[in-house]
Amino acid sequence: xxxxxxxxxxxxxxxxxxxxxxxxxxxxxxxxxxAPVHFMVIPKEHIPTAKDIRGEHGxxxxxxxxxxxxxxxxxxxxxxxxRLALNVGDDAGMTVSHLHLHCxxxxxxGPEG
Numbered sequence: 644x645x646x647x648x649x650x651x652x653x654x655x656x657x658x659x660x661x662x663x664x665x666x667x668x669x670x671x672x673x674x675x676x677x678a679p680v681h682f683m684v685i686p687k688e689h690i691p692t693a694k695d696i697r698g699e700h701g702x703x704x705x706x707x708x709x710x711x712x713x714x715x716x717x718x719x720x721x722x723x724x725x726r727l728a729l730n731v732g733d734d735a736g737m738t739v740s741h742l743h744l745h746c747x748x749x750x751x752x753g754p755e756g
Contacts, residue, residue: 649741679749690742720748
């Protein structure tokens with residue numbers, strides 16, 4: 644989608660420092676980090692929210708989560724622990740309507756929500 648910030652990042656129209664990239668996903672640092680380690684895994688396919696996931700997205704979802712684990716290891720939080728979060732809709736704090744998985748770590752996070 645031409646007006647989607649994450650689509651533009653994926654396509655290289657908006658420069659970002661990529662932590663990881665393959666044929667299905669890209670991982671980037673969050674520009675407004677909530678923890679010492681805060682990155683997002685973004686699918687290259689435009690899917691507005693988790694509400695729009697369908698059965699055929701199974702391999703993509705697997706890749707999103709395995710990428711988060713891989714990058715968490717690269718970022719040094721694999722052993723100590725990290726939080727994975729998907730925001731869905733305005734009340735959850737979703738600011739870009741393109742499915743993305745947040746990974747936060749590097750400090751004790753405690754319960755939230």
